[in-house]
Amino acid sequence: MIADMPYDPSAFPPFAVTVDLVVLTVRRHSLCALAVRRGEPPFQGRWALPGGFVRADEDLAQAAARELAEETGLRVHDPAAPTQDHGAHLEQLATYGDPKRDPRMRVVSVAHLVLAPDLPAPRAGGDASNARWAPVDELLQQGGYGRDGEPVAPLAFDHAQILADGVERARSKIEYSSLATAFCPPEFTVGELRRVYEAVWGVALDPRNFHRKVTGTPGFLVPTGGTTTRQGGRPAQLFRAGGATLLNPPMLRPEV
Amino acid sequence: MIADMPYDPSAFPPFAVTVDLVVLTVRRHSLCALAVRRGEPPFQGRWALPGGFVRADEDLAQAAARELAEETGLRVHDPAAPTQDHGAHLEQLATYGDPKRDPRMRVVSVAHLVLAPDLPAPRAGGDASNARWAPVDELLQQGGYGRDGEPVAPLAFDHAQILADGVERARSKIEYSSLATAFCPPEFTVGELRRVYEAVWGVALDPRNFHRKVTGTPGFLVPTGGTTTRQGGRPAQLFRAGGATLLNPPMLRPEV
DNA sequence: ATCATAGTCGTCTGCCTGACGATAAACACT
């Protein structure tokens, strides 16, 4: 990097660097993402992913965590502190730098992926009407009609691509990691975890085989001793996420 | 992104954006990375990953491909053109933006991963002594001694971290994709492909089970009809990489 | 001729998964 070039500030073009957030959660049995309405041109009035500029003195992950807190109040789970603070999971997704992706100037955006349990309604700078959870299918369908019959405008900028990449990352990552628990509250049942997989993958899973798989994988789930009937039916054991982060062998996503 | 902020060029700090390259290949049965010697401070004389500034009018992937061509003469395989041009594989790895990662100024670097077949000696701006292939273990050991007994200085900047991330990506990705063929020449034998896996993972694999696995996976290998004895022993069938990119079920990396 | 090297085909056993039957424990009715 900069291997053969003396330091000359005029030698490189100025870039703006932003972070964009793909915040995913599972609500009412479907995978949803956080969208905010743009108040300024370009794309004024259109929905977009939350995000903002990286500040001069902060790391990329810090910037993403700050934006997340500003938009949702969510705190990020600190991997260094294994206590059960149960913040959201945050990881870097990819970086988007097409010269024309922002019509105003050269903007390079470092997208981050956030997985969060189901939350109360979002806030966006205190204005609730400018932020919402929307099913990812709805946000990704181009020029279709939403659940309420209103026409759906595609997301601003290249955010549809970013969202699609984030969803794909989440779908593949819950296969071989215990990340699906990031969508669950601190204590959850096997059935609730299964409904997370079903919502993210959009498939139905056999409850018996799923139960055998997750309870038989060492370190995945830790029973808390409690039970709950909040889903109706027979009371189910409550679990916390165990220490294991990698699932080996992985959870298999059913064929199409 | 930039959702609630009017366009004001003074509102964001100026960033330099670079691409850094983790170029991996397999030479003499070990996984090697391309390193270039820095000609300028900081870290003058130390080894670093190749890379450079992103230009005003180019995409991030374009910048990475351009730097790769400048440093090695390698061309990148174009995914849109499925012809057998057999360029190298290039993909985005991750982005590094710690405020202090470059002591001179705020630099955000978008690292890319390149997998290439074994190549003739590298060139770096025409100066061969300033570029080399080095085993990744050697580049990653901090403050140890290299194969020739000379002390090894750690890589410049945060490039040891970037290299480690790239190696980890390559190690995991050959599990569930056919990417290992990117390390091979256009035609190769099952044994050569096995030696790629062994070098990247640093393990020994059973030749019989490996043969069964790769030849039994539809779309992974396509026989060309030819044979070769370049490895000694009984002649081996030659194959090309098939169209399949995902390996299902994956190739299993042996336990520790 | 013999050996060393590398490739290829088989066999066997154990583990995991998918399909699915059966039972258990709650609630909502009537």
Added chain:
DNA sequence: AGTGTTTATCGTCAGGCAGACGACTATGAT
């Protein structure tokens, strides 16, 4: 109280795949 519905949990069985490893083949080296 009884019946049906819902969800959870335990078991069984067959098929597929991976690890361990034996056997045989085809070349070059000595």
